[in-house]
Amino acid sequence: xxxxxxxxxxxxxxxxxxxxxxxxxxxxxxxxxxxxxxxxxxxxxxxxxxxxxxxxxxxxxxxxxxxxxxxxxxxxxxxxxxxxxxxxxxxxxxxxxxxxxxxxxxxxxxxxxxxxxxxxxxxxxxxxxxxxxxxxxxxxxxxxxxxxxxxxxxxxxxxxxxxxxxxxxxxxxxxxxxxxxxxxxxxxxxxxxxxxxxxxxxxxxxxxxxxxxxxxxxxxxxxxxxxxxxxxxxxxxxxxxxxxxxxxxxxxxxxxxxxxxxxxxxxxxxxxxxxxxxxxxxxxxxxxxxxxxxxxxxxxxxxxxxxxxxxxxxxxxxxxxxxxxxxxxxxxxxxxxxxxxxxxxxxxxxxxxxxxxxxxxxxxxxxxxxxxxxxxxxxxxxxxxxxxxxxxxxxxxxxxxxxxxxx
Numbered sequence: 001x002x003x004x005x006x007x008x009x010x011x012x013x014x015x016x017x018x019x020x021x022x023x024x025x026x027x028x029x030x031x032x033x034x035x036x037x038x039x040x041x042x043x044x045x046x047x048x049x050x051x052x053x054x055x056x057x058x059x060x061x062x063x064x065x066x067x068x069x070x071x072x073x074x075x076x077x078x079x080x081x082x083x084x085x086x087x088x089x090x091x092x093x094x095x096x097x098x099x100x101x102x103x104x105x106x107x108x109x110x111x112x113x114x115x116x117x118x119x120x121x122x123x124x125x126x127x128x129x130x131x132x133x134x135x136x137x138x139x140x141x142x143x144x145x146x147x148x149x150x151x152x153x154x155x156x157x158x159x160x161x162x163x164x165x166x167x168x169x170x171x172x173x174x175x176x177x178x179x180x181x182x183x184x185x186x187x188x189x190x191x192x193x194x195x196x197x198x199x200x201x202x203x204x205x206x207x208x209x210x211x212x213x214x215x216x217x218x219x220x221x222x223x224x225x226x227x228x229x230x231x232x233x234x235x236x237x238x239x240x241x242x243x244x245x246x247x248x249x250x251x252x253x254x255x256x257x258x259x260x261x262x263x264x265x266x267x268x269x270x271x272x273x274x275x276x277x278x279x280x281x282x283x284x285x286x287x288x289x290x291x292x293x294x295x296x297x298x299x300x301x302x303x304x305x306x307x308x309x310x311x312x313x314x315x316x317x318x319x320x321x322x323x324x325x326x327x328x329x330x331x332x333x334x335x336x337x338x339x340x341x342x343x344x345x346x347x348x349x350x351x352x353x354x355x356x357x358x359x360x361x362x363x364x365x366x367x368x369x370x371x372x373x374x375x376x377x378x379x380x381x382x383x384x385x386x387x388x389x390x391x392x393x394x395x396x397x398x399x400x401x402x403x404x405x406x407x
Contacts, residue, residue, distance in 0.1 A: 055292065055317050056223045058185040059214040065135025070095070071114075072128050077105050079115045084134055086115060088375060089383030092138030095130040102145050104138060123147070136380050139192035143167060146195055155208055157236040160217030164188075164208040164237070167199065176203045176277070176401055177246040179237050183255025183379065184224065184285070187214060190254060193382050197390035201397040204246065208237045210260065223321040226288050227259030227328040234264050239273040250278045250397060254379055255352060258284025262330045265337055278400035280393065281343040283379045286330040286356040289314055294353045331356065334363035341368045342396040344389065346376025369396065
């Protein structure tokens with residue numbers, strides 16, 4: 001065999017250096033440092049601008065879920081595998097128009113490459129092969145999906161009328177009302193999973209929204225204040241409840257809604273239109289600076305960079321909206337709380353750090369009943385064990401109302 005000219009048998013031919021690496025090697029170090037600084041600054045600024053926009057103005061008309069084709073055989077449904085269809089606990093299935101069915105399906109098991117789930121509840125019809133909305137939130141419409149009686153109402157506030165669903169108590173006179181507040185970018189339908197348990201307590205329920213959320217009045221540039229001014233809309237709901245003949249209030253907040261209902265407890269709103277006897281929190285956002293930093297790390301940024309992006313995001317938010325993050329720091333406000341609190345938070349929550357709920361419990365173990373829910377994602381604590389969650393809710397309501405039973 002003839003060897004290439006100039007190559008010895010014990011040597012390997014050198015591959016030509018790529019042009020980019022050659023140029024990089026010959027570029028002055030000062031210029032490289034400048035490029036690196038510019039790239040770092042662009043990454044921090046870009047991340048902060050995007051983060052600020054999400055914090056200030058995030059809303060959608062759609063309840064989260066997947067759209068998938070659904071097969072059916074008897075009392076079983078068959079779904080393609082996805083993170084949503086493989087989630088623990090029950091799912092809601094809603095075929096797209098013109099069909100108007102609704103199903104609740106139970107725990108999953110794999111059958112070959114598809115997901116099998118038993119049908120637990122069914123309203124209307126689900127045609128074979130229908131394209132359907134599938135979600136861990138179970139419901140994407142109104143209380144009518146559960147067969148519950150309700151009325152659409154408008155809660156008057158200083159900035160306009162807030163849409164709400166009112167479910168009066170089933171078998172009792174108006175006494176206590178549970179005011180339910182959804183989260184950041186959320187919808188009232190997210191809490192419909194808990195409605196049967198709320199109805200069993202004998203209380204009325206009011207699912208209300210707040211300024212700058214989907215379907216609610218826009219104020220100014222439409223910026224959210226993360227619980228601060230939104231609390232005024234919930235206080236207005238208390239005044240509405242008083243006019244309807246209710247005597248006591250329990251607040252129930254999800255995610256940012258948890259911060260909103262805790263913001264209602266500030267001394268500035270006292271005396272309240274009606275007494276607040278208890279608060280329930282599901283996956284609450286208790287400290288926004290920590291949450292923003294957590295979100296930056298969630299998207300893959302290393303810790304030191306996430307902290308920098310988080311700080312810049314906070315500055316941009318404050319410059320645009322005047323946001324005071326101290327005002328919505330509910331962990332710092334914990335010493336001033338006076339009413340019992342029931343709280344759930346999941347160990348797999350990638351939206352709000354579990355450590356925030358743990359900190360609130362550590363600060364007020366005398367007031368807070370805390371349930372750490374293993375394997376639960378954000379606002380999916382109910383899905384892990386619906387009966388257990390419902391029981392905790394019903395017992396808490398009975399306790400704060402001084403009842404031996406819920407009805």
